[in-house]
Amino acid sequence: MTKWTIAADPELCFDCKACEVACKQEHNLPVGPRWIQVVTVGPRMVGGKLKVDFVPKMCVHCANPPCAEACPVDAIQRREDGIVLIDEKLCNGCLACLPACPFAVISFDPDTQRASKCNLCVDRIEQGLQPACVKHCEAGALFAGDANTVAQEMRKERAQRSGV
Amino acid sequence: MKIVKGNCGLCQGGCGVLAYIEDGRMVKVEGDPDFPTNHGILCPKGLASTQLVYSPDRLKYPLKRLGERGEGKWARITWDEALDTIAARLKEIRAKYGPLSVAGSCGTGRPLIHHDRRFLNILGTPNRLNSSHICYMPMLGAGIITFGRFPSSDFRNTRCILNWGSNVTHTRRMGMGLQLIDAWKRGAKLITVDPLLTPLASKSDIWLQLRPGTDCALALAWLNVIIKENLYDQEFVSRWTHGFDRLAAHVEPFTPEWAEPITWVPADKIRQAARLYATTSPATLYPGVSVEFGPNTTGTIRALLFLPALTGNIDVPGGNVLWQDAIPMGTLYSMEEKPATWDNALGDYPLLNRMLPTAGHAGWRAVLTDQRYPLKALLFHANNAIVGHENSQNFVYKAIMKLEFLSVMDLFMTPTAELADIVLPASTPYERDNIFTPNAEKNYVPPAIIAAPKVVEPLWESRDDGEVFIDILKRLGLDYGAETVKERLDQLCLKSAAGVKWEEFAKTGYASYPQSFRKYESGGLRPDGKPGFSTPSGKVELYSSELEKLEIDPLPLHKEPPESPVSQPELAKTYPLVLTTGIRSPVYYHTQYRHIPWLREIDPEPRIRIHPETAEKYGIRDGDWTYIESPRGKCKQRAMVTLGIDPRVVMADASWWLPEKATREERAWEVNINNLTDSEPPHDPGFGSTSGRSLLCKIYKAKE
Numbered sequence: 042m043t044k045w046t047i048a049a050d051p052e053l054c055f056d057c058k059a060c061e062v063a064c065k066q067e068h069n070l071p072v073g074p075r076w077i078q079v080v081t082v083g084p085r086m087v088g089g090k091l092k093v094d095f096v097p098k099m100c101v102h103c104a105n106p107p108c109a110e111a112c113p114v115d116a117i118q119r120r121e122d123g124i125v126l127i128d129e130k131l132c133n134g135c136l137a138c139l140p141a142c143p144f145a146v147i148s149f150d151p152d153t154q155r156a157s158k159c160n161l162c163v164d165r166i167e168q169g170l171q172p173a174c175v176k177h178c179e180a181g182a183l184f185a186g187d188a189n190t191v192a193q194e195m196r197k198e199r200a201q202r203s204g205v
Numbered sequence: 206m207k208i209v210k211g212n213c214g215l216c217q218g219g220c221g222v223l224a225y226i227e228d229g230r231m232v233k234v235e236g237d238p239d240f241p242t243n244h245g246i247l248c249p250k251g252l253a254s255t256q257l258v259y260s261p262d263r264l265k266y267p268l269k270r271l272g273e274r275g276e277g278k279w280a281r282i283t284w285d286e287a288l289d290t291i292a293a294r295l296k297e298i299r300a301k302y303g304p305l306s307v308a309g310s311c312g313t314g315r316p317l318i319h320h321d322r323r324f325l326n327i328l329g330t331p332n333r334l335n336s337s338h339i340c341y342m343p344m345l346g347a348g349i350i351t352f353g354r355f356p357s358s359d360f361r362n363t364r365c366i367l368n369w370g371s372n373v374t375h376t377r378r379m380g381m382g383l384q385l386i387d388a389w390k391r392g393a394k395l396i397t398v399d400p401l402l403t404p405l406a407s408k409s410d411i412w413l414q415l416r417p418g419t420d421c422a423l424a425l426a427w428l429n430v431i432i433k434e435n436l437y438d439q440e441f442v443s444r445w446t447h448g449f450d451r452l453a454a455h456v457e458p459f460t461p462e463w464a465e466p467i468t469w470v471p472a473d474k475i476r477q478a479a480r481l482y483a484t485t486s487p488a489t490l491y492p493g494v495s496v497e498f499g500p501n502t503t504g505t506i507r508a509l510l511f512l513p514a515l516t517g518n519i520d521v522p523g524g525n526v527l528w529q530d531a532i533p534m535g536t537l538y539s540m541e542e543k544p545a546t547w548d549n550a551l552g553d554y555p556l557l558n559r560m561l562p563t564a565g566h567a568g569w570r571a572v573l574t575d576q577r578y579p580l581k582a583l584l585f586h587a588n589n590a591i592v593g594h595e596n597s598q599n600f601v602y603k604a605i606m607k608l609e610f611l612s613v614m615d616l617f618m619t620p621t622a623e624l625a626d627i628v629l630p631a632s633t634p635y636e637r638d639n640i641f642t643p644n645a646e647k648n649y650v651p652p653a654i655i656a657a658p659k660v661v662e663p664l665w666e667s668r669d670d671g672e673v674f675i676d677i678l679k680r681l682g683l684d685y686g687a688e689t690v691k692e693r694l695d696q697l698c699l700k701s702a703a704g705v706k707w708e709e710f711a712k713t714g715y716a717s718y719p720q721s722f723r724k725y726e727s728g729g730l731r732p733d734g735k736p737g738f739s740t741p742s743g744k745v746e747l748y749s750s751e752l753e754k755l756e757i758d759p760l761p762l763h764k765e766p767p768e769s770p771v772s773q774p775e776l777a778k779t780y781p782l783v784l785t786t787g788i789r790s791p792v793y794y795h796t797q798y799r800h801i802p803w804l805r806e807i808d809p810e811p812r813i814r815i816h817p818e819t820a821e822k823y824g825i826r827d828g829d830w831t832y833i834e835s836p837r838g839k840c841k842q843r844a845m846v847t848l849g850i851d852p853r854v855v856m857a858d859a860s861w862w863l864p865e866k867a868t869r870e871e872r873a874w875e876v877n878i879n880n881l882t883d884s885e886p887p888h889d890p891g892f893g894s895t896s897g898r899s900l901l902c903k904i905y906k907a908k909e
């Protein structure tokens with residue numbers, strides 16, 4: 042069975058922020074929670090060249106999610122298909138999960154007063170669509186799918202660009 | 206829920222949209238996967254469309270001013286009263302001062318321009334007060350002088366991209382950003398010329414970090430390398446160019462070593478980049494708007510355009526391809542029906558005035574001085590000149606306050622609308638029928654006409670500007686030449702690649718002629734159908750006899766920016782840093798969208814890029830509010846301390862205002878870099894371009 046994952050290749054990202062707004066729109070999020078956020082790293086010298094990188098950060102849907110571990114009411118579950126979801130009905134807004142996530146990708150939603158994070162556009166996926174951020178990425182820097190295929194696709198992209 | 210096809214008008218891009226409509230309300234947009242320019246992708250602006258359309262801050266009803274101009278007291282009025290008032294004031298002012306006392310303008314030009322230019326023609330004035338002197342007209346005009354048409358960049362087939370002063374993956378228009386990324390992902394070489402380490406610069410094979418305002422010197426050095434090292438296409442040059450020997454002699458002294466101290470780019474790097482571009486075939490030049498915002502645009506852009514001309518990259522796949530209009534520009538902009546007053550356009554800028562006159566600053570100067578003829582009334586549509594025009598507070602504002610009448614139609618109460626006598630609520634692109642014409646834009650292959658049909662009914666009492674133009678003219682007893690906007694769209698569509706009426710065209714939404722190449726061989730460029738270019742010599746005009754006649758340098762020359770440490774060493778003691786101003790955010794379009802929560806969250810405040818050494822010298826830390834001051838004025842922006850900028854240069858965000866602030870001072874000027882840009886001469890002799898990308902400034906920490 043497919044084990045879903047989502048990943049970004051910072052080498053490809055141009056920092057256009059379309060993924061961030063695509064996500065906001067898809068999930069009708071207020072100002073505050075940012076399920077995906079593009080972080081600037083640098084500029085810094087890399088091999089004698091000044092370089093700046095853009096790293097899209099979102100929940101990576103861990104195999105053994107520390108956030109789920111930290112949740113006192115078991116509101117966070119990893120599904121069979123690998124998608125880690127917060128159950129809004131169970132979540133009591135205690136935010137124990139926030140510091141537990143090693144990637145700091147859980148936000149607090151001021152409207153619902155609950156923890157809130159990327160759900161891999163589970164409704165879209167179930168309809169056979171790509172997640173909203175992946176669909177609208179100008180550079181094809183975001184990849185969603187089965188963990189194995191995603192790794193393959195990312196390698197393919199890189200190989201093509203370096204002319205290998 | 207139904208899904209209808211529409212088109213995003215939030216920039217000039219014309220990206221195809223699928224709009225999700227629920228009970229007449231647009232609840233979501235996605236990119237239309239079948240649309241040929243954006244292939245299902247939208248940028249952040251487009252993706253925030255619902256927050257624009259349903260923004261509670263939109264203008265909802267016509268308003269008339271109570272109290273003094275700019276006092277902020279308004280009364281809601283009916284459309285009839287608003288249009289009657291505009292017509293009555295125009296009649297009165299035209300009767301008293303003549304038709305030239307009235308001018309207009311729409312901001313970025315977008316699809317309003319085909320209404321706006323025609324409207325002004327019928328009113329009998331050539332004058333539009335906008336920014337065409339620093340945006341698009343110099344590019345286009347220099348292309349026409351040199352080739353007879355502008356040579357667009359063909360990213361789709363290229364192996365090398367020379368990205369000169371553009372950040373197109375952020376600004377995106379016409380899907381060009383997508384095309385560029387595709388080419389780069391296929392392995393095309395990328396060379397970027399930019400004072401800042403942009404995302405594109407960072408991903409480039411070679412990045413040339415030039416001193417702002419020295420593009421022409423750098424381009425001349427490239428020409429020197431290409432000619433001296435015999436890297437040019439001898440066959441093309443000897444058959445199809447005019448004045449090569451003069452150019453070769455002219456650039457002989459402009460070696461990379463000559464250019465190094467001027468441009469701050471090491472001579473070796475100039476050689477390396479010029480060689481990479483000249484020896485990778487095909488290669489395409491993509492010049493950004495930054496080369497249009499200086500007092501030497503004619504020369505600078507021509508020098509750049511010589512690069513594809515010498516290297517055999519003109520009108521070949523993957524090179525720079527000469528336009529084939531999907532709709533003739535003269536038809537689109539109603540240039541074929543110029544009013545008799547055309548030659549009396551404000552500002553003596555012969556190349557600009559052939560195209561779309563006039564420069565905003567020439568208009569403002571006329572208002573302030575009554576030189577030539579009085580200019581008393583302005584009709585603004587989607588033009589936020591207070592924020593967007595050079596020398597805002599001490600020049601534009603003063604001129605606006607001196608007007609006898611100003612009406613402004615817009616989506617929001619902008620700092621410019623605040624100063625109006627009548628304010629009109631505009632509908633968004635989703636609430637009106639329109640066409641987009643990226644064919645008439647400089648960088649689009651293949652040229653196309655795009656339908657942007659209405660997907661929701663106009664909210665509140667908002668209307669289409671086109672209807673308003675028609676209604677105003679009717680009240681003045683003048684004829685727009687179409688009873689309705691649809692009729693006007695019919696006229697335009699029928700004369701375009703669409704070839705059918707509007708309703709019919711709206712079903713398909715996209716039309717273009719197939720791209721053809723080497724048209725100078727087949728006779729596809731000249732009105733007489735003979736081979737060659739549509740220029741006086743029939744060839745590519747390296748040496749321009751047309752410019753010579755106009756007493757403009759027939760060959761490009763480096764001109765030191767009028768306000769620089771080199772040209773004004775005394776002034777530089779007080780204002781020691783070079784200021785450049787053009788940074789665009791991917792979530793905004795010029796002065797627009799600071800109201801949109803999803804976008805503002807990403808980019809909440811304007812930022813000025815400062816090198817760590819410079820920041821330390823002035824006691825500024827990353828994130829500090831920092832004053833930037835030029836001889837004309839000041840503003841403050843947040844310090845962004847970054848290695849991506851030269852220590853001698855600072856680079857500020859463009860086009861900012863703060864809608865949420867309480868006073869006009871704070872809203873319009875507190876963070877507006879156009880308080881510092883220059884409206885005054887020297888201007889480019891051809892296009893009237895001003896200095897905005899290379900000035901002097903000082904910086905200091907602001908309290909808060």
Ligand code: SF4
Pocket residue numbers: 099100101102103106107108109125141142143144145146147158
């Ligand atoms: S929220 Fe953090 S810890 Fe939890 S699954 Fe996502 S990435 Fe892993």
Ligand code: SF4
Pocket residue numbers: 049053054055056057058059060061079095097174177178179180181182183
């Ligand atoms: S949409 Fe793609 S290119 Fe744009 S910021 Fe997100 S990951 Fe980067």
Ligand code: SF4
Pocket residue numbers: 213214215216217218219220243246247248249250251252376377378379380
């Ligand atoms: S690039 Fe322009 S037209 Fe396309 S989605 Fe963005 S704002 Fe809309």
